[in-house]
Amino acid sequence: MAKRVGIEVSIAVSEAATLCDVDVVAAYPITPQTHIVEHLSESVAEGHLDAEYIKVESEHSAMSCCIGAAAAGARTFTATAAQGLALMSEMLYIASGLRLPIVMTLATRTLSAPLTIWGDQSDIMSVRDCGWIVIFAENGQEAFDMTIQAFRMAEDERVLLPMMLCLDGFHLSHVVEPIEMLDKEEVSSFLPPYDAKYRLDPHEVLSMGCFTMPDYFMEIKKQQDEALKDSYPVILEVWEDWGKRFGRTYQPIQLYRAEDAELVLVIAGAFAGTARLAVDGLRDKGIKAGLASLKLWRPFPREDILRDLGGAKLLTVVDRALSTGGAGGPIAGELRAAFYHEKKRPDIASFIAGLSGRDVMVEQFTEMMEKSLGYAEKGEIPYYEMYGVRE
């Protein structure tokens, strides 16, 4: 039976991977992800997890090992952050192009320079086109649940894609939260053993990653794009099954007081928890405010966005990443693009906040939403705004 315990979120993620009985872990420690792989190495050393733990010399090697292991049919897990993700970025495209269902936790952290270890989402946004399924956890329970869900989604024969679970570095990775930990039987009943449809086998002829000529590449790329989009119904199916079994439901966009909302704050990750309080405060003042916590980033849940956010007059999108010299917030930019052809579309105010671990308090979320209302009233919404920067 599931047991509710107070546990650091990184350790809970590590325990989730152990419960999934992973075969291979190849990892390199980097803050703020270290506790996840450190605890996994202890689990292997102490015999709680029967897995090959490969200590590698870099993140590039970590992902390369995961690719090799997954190609041989192993259930494979790793974790990284920031510069580590940047170093493995070359291999991320290989993993998705070869359709290998690797699961990776990303404790999201700022890409240097200036050198910083603190959290934001600039790392994941730098690899948004790498062809992986990408989800965001908002709290420790979600991080635990999503780790287990990820293996079933990624390994589904209708999907066969790698999957990245983003949890905010420090703000989520390093906090202790009450988490309902499933037991081995519960996880086993939900997640079947991985039986790879395609695997490298000395007795079977199969080549992966062969050289491809221009006559073939675009067909392969479209096949990959369609596969990523086609993972959407499987993701929903897995979430529905999870809800039935364990009582916790997940959606691509989790709404809070948004049904009749005219002003909706959109954000991904742990800061959504704080933003809820700002929404409550505005509701108390009589403003029809709501919140949309974005869980699914790839495949991009366009239909959910049009349906759930299309009724609002105004969106305040808070990005913890900046498309430097570009379209501002990555999430805001994609939402604007999603609504461009719609007859009825909300105004979208884009704020960049909480970069590199800077806290965003309730009153600051409130201010961003009130500012958005002011901009919309005047009909002058800035392209984007870096919030709270000292002038």
Added chain:
Amino acid sequence: MADLPTWKTINHACLVFTPGNTVEYLTGDWRSMRPERTEEKCVKCGECWMYCPDAAIFIDERGYYAVDYDYCKGCGICAKECPHGAIFMVEECE
């Protein structure tokens, strides 16, 4: 292009299930310089055969080392390595 596979029919992830099919692709097309041999100077030592990175040199019926022009890319390593100067490179246009 009409007889090539579509995105629906192409192998999953471009996996290859048939062995040794690179032989179907004639890389000799890439060549701009062609190795030629002076038979009088060749002592059949086989160094060109050993050095060729594409295994494009074979032993002909008289025991001489000859070039398989279907796969020779014209890199010139054989001409450079031949200890007796029996191999020289010629522009393909000649």
